[in-house]
Amino acid sequence: MIPSSLILYDLAGADPALRFSPFCWKIRMALAHKGLDVTTLPWRFIEKEAIAASQQERVPVLVDGEEWIADSWRIALHLEKKYADRPSLFGAPQAIPLTRFFNTYADTVLAPAIGPLVLLDIAACLDDPNRAYFRATREKFFGRTLEELVADKEAHRATLTRVLAPLNRTLTDQPFFAGEEPAYADYCLFGMFMWARCVSPQELLTEQEALHGWRARLLDRFDGLAGKACRIGG
Amino acid sequence: MIPSSLILYDLAGADPALRFSPFCWKIRMALAHKGLDVTTLPWRFIEKEAIAASQQERVPVLVDGEEWIADSWRIALHLEKKYADRPSLFGAPQAIPLTRFFNTYADTVLAPAIGPLVLLDIAACLDDPNRAYFRATREKFFGRTLEELVADKEAHRATLTRVLAPLNRTLTDQPFFAGEEPAYADYCLFGMFMWARCVSPQELLTEQEALHGWRARLLDRFDGLAGKACRIGG
Numbered sequence: 001m002i003p004s005s006l007i008l009y010d011l012a013g014a015d016p017a018l019r020f021s022p023f024c025w026k027i028r029m030a031l032a033h034k035g036l037d038v039t040t041l042p043w044r045f046i047e048k049e050a051i052a053a054s055q056q057e058r059v060p061v062l063v064d065g066e067e068w069i070a071d072s073w074r075i076a077l078h079l080e081k082k083y084a085d086r087p088s089l090f091g092a093p094q095a096i097p098l099t100r101f102f103n104t105y106a107d108t109v110l111a112p113a114i115g116p117l118v119l120l121d122i123a124a125c126l127d128d129p130n131r132a133y134f135r136a137t138r139e140k141f142f143g144r145t146l147e148e149l150v151a152d153k154e155a156h157r158a159t160l161t162r163v164l165a166p167l168n169r170t171l172t173d174q175p176f177f178a179g180e181e182p183a184y185a186d187y188c189l190f191g192m193f194m195w196a197r198c199v200s201p202q203e204l205l206t207e208q209e210a211l212h213g214w215r216a217r218l219l220d221r222f223d224g225l226a227g228k229a230c231r232i233g234g
Numbered sequence: 235m236i237p238s239s240l241i242l243y244d245l246a247g248a249d250p251a252l253r254f255s256p257f258c259w260k261i262r263m264a265l266a267h268k269g270l271d272v273t274t275l276p277w278r279f280i281e282k283e284a285i286a287a288s289q290q291e292r293v294p295v296l297v298d299g300e301e302w303i304a305d306s307w308r309i310a311l312h313l314e315k316k317y318a319d320r321p322s323l324f325g326a327p328q329a330i331p332l333t334r335f336f337n338t339y340a341d342t343v344l345a346p347a348i349g350p351l352v353l354l355d356i357a358a359c360l361d362d363p364n365r366a367y368f369r370a371t372r373e374k375f376f377g378r379t380l381e382e383l384v385a386d387k388e389a390h391r392a393t394l395t396r397v398l399a400p401l402n403r404t405l406t407d408q409p410f411f412a413g414e415e416p417a418y419a420d421y422c423l424f425g426m427f428m429w430a431r432c433v434s435p436q437e438l439l440t441e442q443e444a445l446h447g448w449r450a451r452l453l454d455r456f457d458g459l460a461g462k463a464c465r466i467g468g
Contacts, residue, residue: 091328097413098332101404108400166342170335179331 004037007063009051012042013125013199017230020125022111022195023072024060025226029187030076032222034086044130045137072191073103076184089184102177102185110192113163114204116156119146121200125232160204164211171210175217182218190218190226198231238271241297243285246276247359247433251464254359256345256429257306258294259460263421264310266456268320278364279371306425307337310418323418336411336419344426347397348438350390353380355434359466394438398445405444409451416452424452424460432465 008031011021019028019040031038043050043059054061054070062069062078069078077096080089090096119138123131123146139145150156167177167189176182177189193215196204205212219227242265245255253262253274265272277284277293288295288304296303296312303312311330314323324330353372357365357380373379384390401411401423410416411423427449430438439446453461 092326094325094413094417095329095332097408098329098336098411098419100407101336101400101411101419102332104400104404108403166335166338169342170338173334174331177332177335179328183328185332185335 005065006031006036006038008038008040009043009059009061009063010040011059012044013232014127014130015125015230016042018125018198018232019229020122020195020198021059022106022191023058025191025194026072026106026184026187027060027062027075028225029190029218029222030079030089030184032225033089033183033187034079034083036079036083036086044127045133046130073100089187091178091183095178095183095185099183099185099188103188106188106192109163110167110189111195113156113160114192114196116150117153117160117202117204118196118200119150121202121232125199164205164209168210171214176214182221186214186218190215194226194229198229201233239299240265240270240272242272242274243277243293243295243297244274245293246278247466248361248364249359249464250276252359252432252466253463254356254429254432255293256340256425257292259425259428260306260340260418260421261294261296261309262459263424263452263456264313264323264418266459267323267417267421268313268317270313270317270320278361279367280364307334323421325412325417329412329417329419333417333419333422337422340422340426343397344401344423345429347390347394348426348430350384351387351394351436351438352430352434353384355436355466359433398439398443402444405448410448416455420448420452424449428460428463432463435467 008024008027010019010024010028012019019025019042028038028040041050048057051057051059051061051068051070054068056070058070060070060072060075062075064078064082067078069075076089080096090099123134126134135146138149142149170177174180177185193204193211196202205215242258242261244253244258244262246253253259253276262272262274275284282291285291285293285295285302285304288302290304292304294304294306294309296309298312298316301312303309310323314330324333357368360368369380372383376383404411408414411419427438427445430436439449
């Protein structure tokens with residue numbers, strides 16, 4: 001690890017040790033991949049002022065010297081460029097645009113497939129003011145109560161199975177999406193599984209799935225950074 | 235173009251000029267990308283003996299000197315390795331495993347989303363013995379008649395919209411999936427659109443979609459190889 005003055009605002013539950021943001025997990029893994037030490041600061045949904053210098057209201061936010069960088073994709077590109085002498089997050093420049101699709105698939109297909117399975121678990125991890133904020137913003141966005149959103153569990157499980165299918169299939173031929181070793185494409189997807197793992201006792205994967213072994217390998221990476229992370233009831 | 239003795243067995247309709255296989259189109263584009271001349275031989279579903287030397291029963295089959303290579307992914311890897319001095323199909327070795335997911339997404343998510351919209355159009359393009367073969371094999375595989383498979387057009391359109399969403403989103407930030415210039419990841423997906431375009435007058439994309447411009451750019455590439463290709467009623 002390279003000592004650094006990097007600071008990451010990292011979404012936390014009522015327990016400050018519980019760090020469950022899928023987008024922050026992408027960056028936690030990216031920083032570890034680069035071998036960069038980081039100070040993570042617990043941050044909650046309603047603490048908008050703490051990250052006002054980033055010109056927006058969501059985490060992850062990375063503070064790198066004078067720079068405040070928001071949005072996980074932008075942070076990944078920043079790390080790749082600024083710490084170019086460290087292991088590449090993409091393997092080669094040509095892999096960056098391809099990785100962008102993994103990022104989009106993770107955020108717009110995988111996250112919405114996992115979300116309905118863990119929404120109430122997330123709410124249960126929060127303190128009262130953040131739980132009220134979480135419920136109000138999500139219910140407004142989706143136009144339904146959290147309870148309505150999670151209700152049809154069978155359908156949500158079927159959706160998840162469908163969404164995971166091309167991922168499982170790809171991993172029958174290679175240990176990581178990026179090949180023999182993981183890279184940012186893997187971390188984009190892995191962040192979504194960490195989200196569920198931190199807040200919920202539910203198991204999303206069966207041992208027969210290729211993703212199960214892939215996730216286990218990533219949980220073990222970087223001295224078990226993700227595997228040792230705080231879980232609800234863990 | 236480099237003159238070569240390459241031969242590609244290429245799925246054809248009753249009209250030998252109609253070449254509509256999505257998997258063959260991946261390889262047509264890959265060969266053009268490499269600047270390799272090729273002789274394409276029209277081949278129909280029931281002509282198993284013609285490609286027996288490939289040890290299997292489907293096209294594309296590439297004959298490169300003494301070698302018979304089947305399966306579009308294996309053919310792409312063969313071309314990349316054997317013609318390493320020609321423009322790379324992947325851009326960098328690190329992009330190959332990432333491209334594998336595009337290939338899988340094209341074959342196992344996009345193709346099944348387009349298929350129900352064009353199955354009857356395909357059947358209409360075939361001569362009698364091949365139409366009978368096509369109908370029998372597909373109906374056996376899916377356990378339903380072709381007419382049943384295509385029936386719920388609204389639902390099929392909705393599925394396609396969902397499947398295209400992460401692709402459209404990715405292309406809002408870059409002209410091709412591989413970046414500034416197309417590569418094999420693009421051809422994997424593009425093959426599926428050529429499949430529909432060759433056999434059907436239906437339009438799968440609206441002009442508002444990023445994929446629409448992307449497809450147009452690929453239709454124009456290589457002196458309009460794909461754009462000038464034979465279409466039913468075209």
